[in-house]
Amino acid sequence: MKSTRPLMAAIALTAALSAAGILSARAANVIDDWANIQAAPPPTLQPVTVDAKTTALLMLDFLHSNCNSEHGKRCIASLPIAKKLLDEARANHLLVVYSAYGKNTEKDIWDQVAPTGGEPFVVSFLDKFIGTDLNKILKDKGIKTVIVVGSAANGAAFGTASGAAQRGYSVIVPVDGISSDNLFAEQSAVWNMANAPVISSKITLTTVDMMKF
Amino acid sequence: MRQSWLVCGIGILAAALLSGATPPAARAANVIDDWANIKAAPPPALQSVTVDPKTTALLMLDFTHPICNEKTKPRCVASLPAMKKLLAEARDNHVMVVFSTAGNQTPKDIWADIAPAPGEPVVNSHANKFQNTDLEKILKDKGIKTVIVTGVNANGAVLYTASEAAFLGFKVIDPINGSSAENEYIEQYVVYNFAHAPLISSMVTLTTSDMIKF
Numbered sequence: 001m002k003s004t005r006p007l008m009a010a011i012a013l014t015a016a017l018s019a020a021g022i023l024s025a026r027a028a029n030v031i032d033d034w035a036n037i038q039a040a041p042p043p044t045l046q047p048v049t050v051d052a053k054t055t056a057l058l059m060l061d062f063l064h065s066n067c068n069s070e071h072g073k074r075c076i077a078s079l080p081i082a083k084k085l086l087d088e089a090r091a092n093h094l095l096v097v098y099s100a101y102g103k104n105t106e107k108d109i110w111d112q113v114a115p116t117g118g119e120p121f122v123v124s125f126l127d128k129f130i131g132t133d134l135n136k137i138l139k140d141k142g143i144k145t146v147i148v149v150g151s152a153a154n155g156a157a158f159g160t161a162s163g164a165a166q167r168g169y170s171v172i173v174p175v176d177g178i179s180s181d182n183l184f185a186e187q188s189a190v191w192n193m194a195n196a197p198v199i200s201s202k203i204t205l206t207t208v209d210m211m212k213f
Numbered sequence: 214m215r216q217s218w219l220v221c222g223i224g225i226l227a228a229a230l231l232s233g234a235t236p237p238a239a240r241a242a243n244v245i246d247d248w249a250n251i252k253a254a255p256p257p258a259l260q261s262v263t264v265d266p267k268t269t270a271l272l273m274l275d276f277t278h279p280i281c282n283e284k285t286k287p288r289c290v291a292s293l294p295a296m297k298k299l300l301a302e303a304r305d306n307h308v309m310v311v312f313s314t315a316g317n318q319t320p321k322d323i324w325a326d327i328a329p330a331p332g333e334p335v336v337n338s339h340a341n342k343f344q345n346t347d348l349e350k351i352l353k354d355k356g357i358k359t360v361i362v363t364g365v366n367a368n369g370a371v372l373y374t375a376s377e378a379a380f381l382g383f384k385v386i387d388p389i390n391g392s393s394a395e396n397e398y399i400e401q402y403v404v405y406n407f408a409h410a411p412l413i414s415s416m417v418t419l420t421t422s423d424m425i426k427f
Contacts, residue, residue, distance in 0.1 A: 029390045029421060030400040034256040037397045042248040101411075125412045130380055155411040162373065166341060176243040184254040185409065186244050188402030195399075197369035198340040207243060 039187060043194030047210045048172050055172075056095040056143045059086065059115075060128065060150025060160055063100055063108045067151050074179035074186070075151040081176050082149050083112045085208045092213040095141050097121070099128045099156065126159030135167060145170040147211075149177030154185040161193055165202035174208045253401065257408030260418050262386055263426045269386075270309040270357045273300065274342060274364025274374060277314055277322040281365050281393075288393040288400075289365040295390050296363055297326045299422040304330070306427035309355050311335070313342045313370065341373035349381060359384040361425065363391030367403040375407065379416035388422040 030037070061067070062082060067075035089096055098115045099122050100108060106121050115121055122132035129135055138146065146169050148161045157178040161171050173193055180186040193203045244251075273296065275281070281289035303310055312335045314322060320335045329335050336346040343349055352360065360383050362375045371392045375385045387407055394400050407417040 030397055030404055031256045031259060031389065033397055034253065034401065037253060037401045039248065039251060039253075040396065040398045042245045045245060125380075126376075126410075127380065152411060154406060154409075158410075159376070166339070166344060166373075175245060182254060182409070183244065183247065183251045184402070184405065187248065187251045188406065190244055191398075192368055192372075192402065195368070196340075196372070197366050 040191055040195070043191060043205055045175065045206050045210060046204050047212070048204055048206045049212045050092070050094070050147070050172070051145065052092040052094055052213055054142055055145040055147060056097055056138055056141070057085065057089040057147045058097050058099070058128070058149070058160060058164075059109075059113055060099045060148065060156040061101060061104075061152075062098075062110050062113045062150060063104050064110065065104060065108060066101075067110065071181055072151060072179070074181050078149075078151070078177055078179045079110055079112060081174075081208050085147070085149060085174065085177060085211070086113055088211075088213055089147075094213075095120075095138075095143060097134065097137060099123065099150070099160075101125045101156070126155050127163035128156065128160045129163040129167060138169070143169070145172060147172045147174070149174060151179050152185070153178040153180040154182075154189040155180075158189040158193065161203060162196075162199050165199035169202065171199075171203045172206060172211070173203060174206050174211060176207045254405055254409075257404065257419055259389070259420050259424060261424045261426070262418055262420045264308070264359060264361070264386065266306040266308045266427055268356055268358040269361065270311055270352055270355070270359075271300065271303040271361045272311050272313070272342070272363065272374065273327060274313045274362065274370035275315050275318075275366070276312075276324050276327055276364060277318050278324065279318060279322060280315065281324065286365055286393060286395055288395070288397075292363075292365075292391055292393050293324060293326055295388075295422045299361075299363070299388065299391065299425065300327050302425075302427055303361075308427065309352075309357060311348065311351060313337065313364070313374075315339055315370070340369050341377045342370060343374065343377045343381065352383070357383070359386060361386040361388065363388060363422075365393050366399070367392040367394040368399045372403050372406070375417065376410075376413055379413045383416070385417045386420060386425065387417055388420050388425060390421045390423075 097120045124131045146164050150157050164171050312329045314337045336348050338346045364370045
């Protein structure tokens with residue numbers, strides 16, 4: 001019994017220090033601790049009712065070059081979901097804006113989620129507000145809220161959702177409409193949108209089926 | 214035998230269909246449903262860095278008492294001695310240093326150990342410190358091509374300022390022991406994002422403050 005006392009005292013001390021937050025200071029950097037780090041709890045999804053007049057749907061980078069069976073399987077799996085959302089948005093006369101990156105054009109977008117005549121299309125990397133007139137396109141139509149879907153979750157979707165939030169838009173992100181074949185990257189993009197300083201206050205996470213028009 | 218070949222053939226065909234040769238009908242689950250089963254990707258490698266003092270600036274973001282304190286961000290307070298050392302080395306080598314604050318904070322809210330010296334610029338903005346400030350001009354006027362980004366929050370000022378710097382064409386050095394958040398999960402995915410996110414990853418070098426040489 002005696003010999004367990006120091007151990008018990010050490011455990012009690014450790015618990016007390018942990019509770020005081022003292023042990024959470026870094027002993028090592030995050031790379032050293034990597035394998036022991038647990039994901040934070042998942043964010044809560046919310047039902048959303050969309051105001052058709054002031055909301056735009058952003059369909060980001062649903063391109064054959066990044067959304068394919070080699071390195072975009074989850075993106076391909078999200079296409080029917082994105083198409084359902086697109087059909088609902090068009091039926092409710094929402095503004096729909098499409099994007100690509102690099103040298104891709106509108107023709108590189110998957111047919112089932114491709115723009116029809118007159119729907120705006122912008123080209124940029126990641127944050128589609130940078131180097132495009134996306135902000136003007138939205139402001140000219142009185143848009144206050146954007147729905148963001150596309151790939152990659154940690155690229156165009158995260159970059160553009162963050163860019164929109166920082167420009168004062170409310171942002172709706174159906175998590176089943178954004179994707180990355182790297183699940184850790186998709187998970188962290190979703191968690192960050194729900195928790196990052198400044199932007200998270202503007203972002204609502206949902207699913208396509210939880211959205212009403 | 215014939216029958217088994219037929220079954221085998223159907224099996225191969227089904228496997229080919231399911232494996233993504235054609236689009237699967239729908240995703241079985243979303244990332245929230247899969248949450249508990251997702252494992253961290255492998256850690257990125259850290260690199261030693263030698264910086265050019267003439268074209269490099271050190272950004273020290275939001276090391277202010279309201280953001281960086283024992284109560285809410287003990288990991289930030291723990292990073293201060295290493296940041297003080299890095300700041301001293303940068304000044305010794307005449308590297309430009311820029312500070313930031315957020316919200317209604319002033320330069321007086323920055324920890325005294327690493328506070329701006331007279332003449333060192335301080336910008337004020339949320340998250341992305343290039344937004345609504347003249348940070349880009351401050352850097353470009355001095356011919357800066359590379360920024361060392363340190364600060365808190367890792368998923369706020371550091372993530373968004375480093376990302377914007379990369380968008381604007383600056384090379385970014387991230388000493389990971391200088392980017393802190395309220396928990397290690399945040400720091401982990403920010404570091405991972407710098408190493409793997411499209412475009413940004415090609416502009417960011419991950420290191421530690423001790424691995425930076427001037």
